[in-house]
Amino acid sequence: MARLIFITGGVVSSLGKGLASAALGALLQARGYKVRLRKLDPYLNVDPGTMSPFQHGEVYVTDDGAETDLDLGHYERFTGVSARRSDNITSGRIYSQVIEKERKGGYLGRTVQVIPHVTDMIKEFVLRDTEGLDFLLVEIGGTVGDIEGLPFFEAIRQLHNELGWGQSAFIHLTLVPFIEAAGELKTKPTQHSVKELRAIGIQPDILLCRTSHPLPDEERRKIGLFCNLPAERVIPAMDLDTVYRVPIAYHEVGLDTQLLKVFGIEGAPEPDLTRWVQVVDRVKNPEGEVRIAVVGKYMQVKDSYKSLFEALTHGGLANNVKVRMEWIDSEVFERDDAAAFLENVNGILVPGGFGERGTEGKISAVKFARERNVPFFGICYGLHMAVIEAARDLAGLDGAGTREIGDPKHPVVGLMTEWVKGNQVETRSADDDMGGTMRLGAYTAVLTPGSKVAEVYGATEISERHRHRYEVNVNYARQLEQHGMQVSGWSPDGKLPEIMEFPDHPWFIGVQFHPELKSRPLEPHPLFTSFIAAALQQSRLV
Numbered sequence: 403m404a405r406l407i408f409i410t411g412g413v414v415s416s417l418g419k420g421l422a423s424a425a426l427g428a429l430l431q432a433r434g435y436k437v438r439l440r441k442l443d444p445y446l447n448v449d450p451g452t453m454s455p456f457q458h459g460e461v462y463v464t465d466d467g468a469e470t471d472l473d474l475g476h477y478e479r480f481t482g483v484s485a486r487r488s489d490n491i492t493s494g495r496i497y498s499q500v501i502e503k504e505r506k507g508g509y510l511g512r513t514v515q516v517i518p519h520v521t522d523m524i525k526e527f528v529l530r531d532t533e534g535l536d537f538l539l540v541e542i543g544g545t546v547g548d549i550e551g552l553p554f555f556e557a558i559r560q561l562h563n564e565l566g567w568g569q570s571a572f573i574h575l576t577l578v579p580f581i582e583a584a585g586e587l588k589t590k591p592t593q594h595s596v597k598e599l600r601a602i603g604i605q606p607d608i609l610l611c612r613t614s615h616p617l618p619d620e621e622r623r624k625i626g627l628f629c630n631l632p633a634e635r636v637i638p639a640m641d642l643d644t645v646y647r648v649p650i651a652y653h654e655v656g657l658d659t660q661l662l663k664v665f666g667i668e669g670a671p672e673p674d675l676t677r678w679v680q681v682v683d684r685v686k687n688p689e690g691e692v693r694i695a696v697v698g699k700y701m702q703v704k705d706s707y708k709s710l711f712e713a714l715t716h717g718g719l720a721n722n723v724k725v726r727m728e729w730i731d732s733e734v735f736e737r738d739d740a741a742a743f744l745e746n747v748n749g750i751l752v753p754g755g756f757g758e759r760g761t762e763g764k765i766s767a768v769k770f771a772r773e774r775n776v777p778f779f780g781i782c783y784g785l786h787m788a789v790i791e792a793a794r795d796l797a798g799l800d801g802a803g804t805r806e807i808g809d810p811k812h813p814v815v816g817l818m819t820e821w822v823k824g825n826q827v828e829t830r831s832a833d834d835d836m837g838g839t840m841r842l843g844a845y846t847a848v849l850t851p852g853s854k855v856a857e858v859y860g861a862t863e864i865s866e867r868h869r870h871r872y873e874v875n876v877n878y879a880r881q882l883e884q885h886g887m888q889v890s891g892w893s894p895d896g897k898l899p900e901i902m903e904f905p906d907h908p909w910f911i912g913v914q915f916h917p918e919l920k921s922r923p924l925e926p927h928p929l930f931t932s933f934i935a936a937a938l939q940q941s942r943l944v
């Protein structure tokens with residue numbers, strides 16, 4: 403049976419618990435263990451799919467079509483293990499299942515309560531689909547003391563007891579702040595956070611202490627004393643220059659060694675961290691730089707485009723260059739000339755998005771890229787914008803637009819009411835619920851031999867993840883092709899254009915899916931590798 407590692411957080415949020423969990427997963431993997439990561443989110447939304455990117459950052463989509471927390475993106479990028487629907491649950495989902503069961507009479511007339519019914523449902527989720535794993539890492543969202551989180555903490559406390567010695571461990575991530583005025587690190591918040599944990603019956607096995615300054619042994623001993631732990635299990639997690647160094651740094655401070663001791667595992671092989679060392683080396687020593695403009699909508703919140711940021715970085719790693727990203731709110735092009743902002747960039751990317759605001763600005767950015775031969779990458783809504791631009795400017799279809807915004811004269815992007823997934827026909831309509839009704843998850847696309855994308859992928863059949871309601875309207879495909887914009891990827895039934903490109907442009911590709919979700923530092927996505935290579939070439943021309 404898989405051993406369980408529960409990762410909780412204390413003191414403040416935003417300490418990077420997701421990243422810490424992911425990096426620990428990678429470190430255990432480097433020791434040859436089979437791992438999977440899972441996130442328990444205490445909020446009441448059934449999934450983050452309907453949350454605004456301003457609220458919650460990016461919605462990460464899995465192959466099996468779940469809309470999940472962005473931490474699952476960290477897990478995949480660090481471990482290369484594709485996440486599944488069963489790897490993210492929320493209080494909302496737990497409660498809706500408990501209530502559904504109650505309505506069906508599943509509780510046989512008993513009073514339905516948080517303990518044991520909600521906690522049982524949580525435990526069932528935690529233990530589901532874990533066959534063949536050595537370790538399951540379970541991250542609990544939020545911080546200890548949050549009211550919403552209590553049933554989750556109670557459930558993991560129970561699991562720890564039920565599974566018995568050596569089957570589970572608790573890691574608690576805290577902050578040891580440096581107080582400038584005193585010139586000292588302060589351990590009190592950590593002590594209080596552990597006190598809170600112990601009050602609900604959880605004694606952490608390991609403390610991972612985020613700190614901006616080295617944590618002296620004396621302070622480790624002190625924390626250990628107050629928190630009931632040997633000093634060597636109080637592990638400093640210093641701020642680092644690059645996230646890719648985290649697995650290496652954790653090993654250096656003994657996190658994996660101590661964790662294996664908690665489980666009573668002896669004689670485990672030393673981790674092979676060569677590939678992470680290589681990635682860090684590339685990040686630290688780039689041989690050049692390219693400038694990429696990302697023209698979108700949710701620019702104030704960096705996490706809204708988390709995977710995109712990472713994928714562009716990976717494209718840089720593959721080409722040994724640093725990618726300098728300029729995040730531009732497309733609305734500025736509705737007031738000022740796009741050229742003023744885009745004159746000096748080596749590539750333009752229009753990412754996914756929703757709704758009307760800023761769309762005309764995105765269309766101006768596409769036009770600039772197309773006319774000025776600047777490498778262009780359109781993702782999902784970015785593809786829609788590229789199609790609208792080509793329809794209006796090249797095919798002369800005045801009033802071309804997407805059905806997402808009003809009722810355009812030429813709906814070159816429209817709502818498909820039916821599509822095929824595997825052997826099944828799926829349907830949707832304009833009045834469906836907002837949650838979970840998009841075309842979601844992995845779909846196959848067939849690439850046109852000889853096209854740019856077929857060359858980039860080195861394949862003619864690919865699988866990529868989707869998250870959208872609208873599609874390029876196949877009824878306009880011929881007209882666009884006559885004006886130079888080719889459909890170079892199709893759904894297997896030939897009904898949905900999946901990729902469009904201009905063969906006579908240095909690099910102009912729009913895709914209906916989200917390739918950024920599948921890029922990993924150890925395996926950069928081919929489209930991002932190729933886009934950055936094109937940008938590099940462009941930078942040498944100017």
Ligand code: GLN
Nearest residue numbers: 754755782783870871872
């Ligand atoms: N808003 C568009 C749609 O729903 C595109 C979505 C996206 O970019 N992910 O089809």
